[in-house]
Amino acid sequence: MAVVRVESLVKRYGAVTALKGVDVFIPNGSLTAILGPSGCGKTTLLRCIAGLLLPDEGRIYIGSQEVTRVEPFHRNLGMVFQRPSMFPHMTVYENIAWGLRLRRWQKHEIPRRVREILELVRLKGMEDRRYNQLSGGQAQRVVIARALAPKPDLLLLDEPLSALDAKLRAELLAEIVDIQRETGCTTLLVTHDQSEALTAADNLILMNEGEIVQQGAPLDIYRRPQSVFSANFIGTNNMLPCTVARLDAPGVVLKLEDAPLELVADLPAFPVEIGQPVWACVRADDIDVIPQETAPHYRNVVKICVERAALTGGFVSVEARLEAHPLRIHVSGSARFALLEQSPAFLTVSLAHVTLVPRD
C-alpha cells in the first residue's frame, strides 16, 4: 500500500503528445479511477506508472521512492489488463505461485497464500484448471488474484472489465470493490465507462486530450463539474447560455439568454462578476416534473414545451424546449408512463440543481 504521486508527466509519440504535463495524487488505500474518452492518455499514464512506458519528462513516486526510471520488475505492482493475460500454459495455481516465487516468497508460505487469495476471488477448488477450462470472467479473476497475491504497493487495472459481457461486468466490478475494501490495496482503475468509474471509485480523475480536467470525489465531479468537458462527459447535461444578473447570498441569479427568465444557482468555485457569460448546467436527471399548484415550494420552476418522449429503459427521455433552448429531461418513477401514453404539450418542471461552468 502506498501513496502515488505523478509530477508534470509528459509522454510524446512522435508528433503526438499523449500526456501534457500531468499531475496526479493517489491517496493511500483509495480506489482511484481515471476516466476519459478513448485516446485521452489514460492508458499511457497507467503504463508509465507500471513502468511499461518511459515518460519523456516528469517524475513518478510510489510511496517515498521515485520510480520514474525503475524497471517494471523492480516496482512492487500488480496489474490486470484489458485483454486476457492469464498464462495459458500454466494452471491457475501456477499462475499465482509463479508471481509469489518471483517476489521471493518463502516456499512453505506459497500454497497457503494461493489458497487464501483464491478464496478471496471465489475460485476455490479451481487450482488445477487451465485457461481453456475457465470462463472469461473466471480467467479475469485469476489475473486479479495473481496481481494481488504478492501484496503489491499498488494495483493497476487497465479496463479490466471491457472484454466481458454487461451482466458479468457489473458483478465483477462489485467484487473488485469488495476485494479492494478488504485488502485496502491502493488501486488505480482506468476506464472509459463513466458508470463503472462512478460506482467503484472513491476518487475520480477526469482526463481529456492528455490533461487532467478535474479530480475529486465522484459525487463532487458529478454534481459540480468545473468545465464544459466535465459537464458533458459524465451523464446527460443541458447547457443553457446565461449571464450573471446579480449575486444574491447564498447563490447567483442568472438571466437566460434571449429569454425573460431568471435562474438561481449555487455559488461556483470560480469567481463570478455581474454581466459575465456562463453556462448553466442542469442534468437531465436533476429536472423534476411537478404539479403546477405546488410550484412555490420548488426552485427554478419553468414551463417547457414538449417535443418528443421516448422510453429508454428505466426512465423516459423527454426532448423539450425552454424558450428557444433545447432541454432534455429524464423522467423516472411511475409517473413516466403517463408521459408516454398522452404526451402533454407543456410541462411544469423545476430545475433542481443548477451548476455554473465558465463560458467565453
Place this chain on the structure above:
Amino acid sequence: MKLSRPVLVTLNIAALLLAFILIWPVIQMMLSSFTTDIDFPPRNFTLNAFGNIVWPSYFLAIRFSLELGLWTTLLLLAICLPAAYVLERRRFPGRSLLSVLIFVPTIFPGVTYVSAIGIYVAIFFPYLRGTFPIVLLGTAMGAIPLVVRALQASFATTDPVYEEAALVMGAHPLQAFVRVTLPIIGPGLITASMIAFTAAAMSFTPAFILGSGQPTAAYYIYREIGKVGFTPSVAVMVLIIQVVVLGIVQAMYFIFRRQFRGLFV
C-alpha cells in the same frame, strides 16, 4: 461464393489428380524397393535389393545427415529466435532492411547460394574449407528464411500482453521470455524445428559443394544413381532415409505435444 455443380466436380477431380501426381513417385519408390527391377506394374517381389546396399557406408551417410540435422536445428533456433523476436516485437533502425535481407537465400537457387558461400570461405577462411562447421553453416544459412518466417508468425499471433504481465509480476525480460513467451509459442517453435531438421537432414548441396567427401544420405543416393542408375537398391535407400527422418519428426511432434498441453488446439 457459390459454385455450380459441374465446376465443383471438375475442381474435385483436379485436386485428386494433383494429389495423385504428388504422391505417386513415393508409392512407386516403395513398390520398387521390394522388386528385382524398376518397372510398373511391379513383378517378382523380393528383398534382394536390401542385400545389394553397402550398409556400413550408407549408415555413415545417414548418421552424418542426422548429425547435420540436429546441429542445424540448434544453430537455427539460436539465430532465428532472437531475429524473429526483434523483427516482430521491436522497432529499431534497419529493421525493414534486415527483414528483407533475411530472405536473400530464397532468391538464389540453392547451388548458387552455397557456391557463393564456398567462394567466400575459400577467400577469407581457407583453413576451414571442407570442415563440418562450414557444411553446417551452409546448411543453416539456406534454411534461415523458412525458420524465421515460421517463428515470426508465432510471435505475431501471441499477444505481447503476456510478457508485460510477467514483467509487472517481477520477471526479468529474459525470465519472461523463457517462462512465458517461449512456452506460449511452443507449437510454432516445434514446427520451426521440424522444418529446420527436415531441410538439413535431407540436404544435398552444402555437403556436396562445401564438404570434404563425407556424403549426406541424399548426396550418397545421388552418387549411387551416378554409378548404377535407378535400381531397386536406390529405392530402398530413399525409403530408409525418408522413414528415419519423418519418424524422428513425428516422434518430436508427439513428445512435445504433451509438453504444450492446452496450447495445441
